[in-house]
Amino acid sequence: MHCNHSTQTLNESTGEILVDQTQSGKERDWKGKKERSQLTAEHFDLAGLTSKAERMNECADTLVFKKTPEALKLYQSWFCKVRLCPMCNWRRSLKIAYHNKKIVETVNERQKVRWLFLTLTVKNTDSESLSETISDMFKGFNRLSKYKAFKTSIKGFFRALEVTRDRDEYITKKRYDNNPAYYKRKGLEIGSENPNYGTYHPHFHVLLCVPTSYFKKKNYYITQDEWTTLWKRAMKLDYSPVVNVKKVKPKENLEDVKTYEDDFKRAIKEQNAVLEVSKYPVKDTDVIKGSEVTDENIETVKALDAALSYKRLIGYGGLLKEIHKELNLGDAEDGDLINISEEDEVANGVFEVVAKWHPGMKNYVVY
Structure with a gap:
């Protein structure tokens, strides 16, 4: 209204x-x-x-x-x-965080589970190919979720697409230190021109719910190399994409109230950590750099608006989707803000x- x-x-x-x-x-x-x-x-x-x-x-x-x-x-x-509106995306982020809090609490109350954070990437792309690349990624994730290994090991998931633009014209020390092997392989060093400058980096952040025996049973556990192979196959790539998977680590700044049982404290801290990885993926600082109107920002707006229109950036699957429906949480992207x-x-x-x-x-x- x-x-x-x-x-x-x-x-x-x-x-x-x-x-x-x-x-x-x-x-x-x-x-x-x-x-x-x-x-x-x-x-x-x-x-x-x-x-x-x-x-x-x-x-x-x-x-x-x-x-x-x-x-x-x-x-x-x-x-x-509007998909890129900072005000609306702030409200969406709050709503998604609330939804995921309720879902995670419900799962943890009913079952003993563990949580993983999976990042799936592809090579950077230019603005002209961005929309097609994103569509291919959605198709690829759909294929991935149907593989036997995924269906056997994963009880449910929350998936969010994030797109960032590489704005560093030159390779900074921070960038180099994050991935020295890549830059050495390319013959690049700190201060070299950044070959990805101006390109877009679409990637998935995926919150995975797995059984507590995930790390103990061979038929459940999926190594990082295996995740890479599965994602490469799902995306039909001719190169090995960068994939990262890690346990969701509990935040340690929760007050240590001695009356809490250890398991209860762990569950609360874990839920806090889960919320850290389940925020709405469009950040206004990724769209508009700084506080002034620039040609670079205008280009970014054009590219992201075209690429993200009519696409759902978040999604649930398996147990998390079932509980989302059961709790009647509504649509966080296009619904009431x-x-x-x-x-x-x-x-x-x-x-x-x-x-x-x-x-x-x-x-x-x-x-």
Whole structure:
């Protein structure tokens, strides 16, 4: 629902700047996301994508909250749902994180499982071939998920496509240290021209749910070399792609409450780690570099908008898909971006707070 009309009768603002905090006290960055959306909209306009630019520029212009004793709860707004909109992708990311939290909690409550993080890549591609490459990757993953080894070992998965652009004109020390064997093989060193500069790197991040016996039984365990072979076969490649698989490691910053049982503490920490790898894959900093309009950013917008249109960037399979359906979690990509979690649903009778974007102040002002 576009709610600009709901503020037309408002006369004067209170002069207060919107402060929206989570129950833990962390401030929600509405201002920052709105500014990034407007910057992205400017790039869209210059790229000739006028209609999407106009929608994005008006995205979340007005926010209507219900005020509860604990916090503000977003009740009404209008989101443009343009695939590359930073505001919408922030909301999508929150929703996916909530969905995956509920799914992981449900799985861990019902079964003893382990979690793996799998990264599947292909060679970098140019903008002209990007859309076709991504389509091939979706087909390849579909083939991979039907292989006997996958079906035997994997109880369920969450898959997210991410596309980044290589923006380093020269090989930095950080890049070199991350993959020295590759650069040595190519005869390149720190400071050399980067052969992948300006190309796009589509890849899958996959969260895998496996049985606890995965690492103990030969008929379950899939080595990294075997994952590479399977992905190469699924993609019908004439080269060995870069594939990485690792255990999801629990975050260690959870408070050590002695009354928790060890297994319970491990499960909670593991769930926190799972959320780290299940965020929405389109990051505005991958689309727009810096805070200025540049030709490079305009090129990136054109390429990513064309390549990602009408494609679903996330997907569930197996046990995780079943639980997603059972919990009736809805569509995080194209669905409601107002109610992120069940905690967001509040009674109609509580006091409303309306905040409207003020172009001059470049912030949300409470009315």
